[in-house]
Amino acid sequence: MGYIDLHCHILPGIDDGSPDMETSLGLAKAAVENGIEYALLTPHHMNGRYVNHRNDVLRYTSEFKRKLEENNIPLKxxxxxxxRINGDLLEAIDNDDILYADEDNTYMMLEFPSEDVPAYTEKMIFQIISRGITPVIVHPERNTAIINDPTKLERLLNSGCLTQITASSYVGTFGKTVQEFTERLIAAGQGVTFASDAHALAKRDYELDQAYKKMSKEFGVDKAREYQDNAKAIINGEPVQMYWKPIKKKKRFWLF
Ligand SMILES: [Fe+2]
Structure with a gap:
C-alpha cells in the first residue's frame, strides 16, 4: 500500500495552497510519484484569513475527485x-461545520498560530476532548513557542492530544533549528505520524518518502512502519497509542 498523507492544501483556489486546477493536478501527480496513495485534503479553516465550510469542502473534493479520474491520476x-484553534471553534463543532480526518469524527487536524499557543488552549482542548474528539496537533515542530518551551506541547499530550509532524521539517527543508527540534520530538516519542502539508510552494513539496526513508535509517524500520500505521489508524478512526517522555533539555539552555 502507498503512503497516506493526512495534511495538504491541494484543493484549488480556496486557501494559500494550490492556486488553480492545473497546479492541483500537477501536485496530485507529484504526490503519486512520491508514493502517496491516499490524501486527506485539508484546506485552512477559520485561521483568520480563510474560512472553508464543511459543505463547500465536500463539494470541492468531489469535483477534484472527478478531475483526478478524468486525468487518470491514481490518488484517492x-x-x-x-x-485553526480560535474562539468560535466550539460553536463550529456544535454547528457541524467541521470536517475530521475520519468519517466517525474522531480526529481533528488542529493548528495553532505559528508563534503562539494561545492562553485558552488547554481549556478549549479539554472541551474538544470531552466531546469525544481527539485533536491531532499539526506541525508542533514549527511552532516557535513550543520550540522555546516544549512543556507547552507536553501539557497537551498529557490531555490526550496527538501530533502530526511535517515531513519537510524532518528532512531539513525548514532549516536546522526546526530539523533538530523535530529529531528531538521524534526521539522522545512525541510525534505520531508524518504528513506533507503540501502547498504548491517549492519549500513545501512532497517529501513524505524522503522522511520515511530517513526515519528508517535513523530510528529503524519499525518506527517508520509505526508512523505509517498511525496515519492509517487516524484516517480510519481507530485508536492510536502514544508512548512519550519529556524532551531532554539542551545543556545550553542552562548557561547564563
Ligand atoms: Fe497546513
Missing part, C-alpha cells in the same frame, strides 16, 4: 480541514 482523496 478525502475531504478534511486544517482547523
Amino acid at each position: 482523496v478525502f475531504p478534511g480541514q486544517e482547523v
Whole structure:
C-alpha cells in the first residue's frame, strides 16, 4: 500500500495552497510519484484569513475527485480541514461545520498560530476532548513557542492530544533549528505520524518518502512502519497509542 498523507492544501483556489486546477493536478501527480496513495485534503479553516465550510469542502473534493479520474491520476482523496484553534471553534463543532480526518469524527487536524499557543488552549482542548474528539496537533515542530518551551506541547499530550509532524521539517527543508527540534520530538516519542502539508510552494513539496526513508535509517524500520500505521489508524478512526517522555533539555539552555 502507498503512503497516506493526512495534511495538504491541494484543493484549488480556496486557501494559500494550490492556486488553480492545473497546479492541483500537477501536485496530485507529484504526490503519486512520491508514493502517496491516499490524501486527506485539508484546506485552512477559520485561521483568520480563510474560512472553508464543511459543505463547500465536500463539494470541492468531489469535483477534484472527478478531475483526478478524468486525468487518470491514481490518488484517492478525502475531504478534511486544517482547523485553526480560535474562539468560535466550539460553536463550529456544535454547528457541524467541521470536517475530521475520519468519517466517525474522531480526529481533528488542529493548528495553532505559528508563534503562539494561545492562553485558552488547554481549556478549549479539554472541551474538544470531552466531546469525544481527539485533536491531532499539526506541525508542533514549527511552532516557535513550543520550540522555546516544549512543556507547552507536553501539557497537551498529557490531555490526550496527538501530533502530526511535517515531513519537510524532518528532512531539513525548514532549516536546522526546526530539523533538530523535530529529531528531538521524534526521539522522545512525541510525534505520531508524518504528513506533507503540501502547498504548491517549492519549500513545501512532497517529501513524505524522503522522511520515511530517513526515519528508517535513523530510528529503524519499525518506527517508520509505526508512523505509517498511525496515519492509517487516524484516517480510519481507530485508536492510536502514544508512548512519550519529556524532551531532554539542551545543556545550553542552562548557561547564563
Ligand atoms: Fe497546513
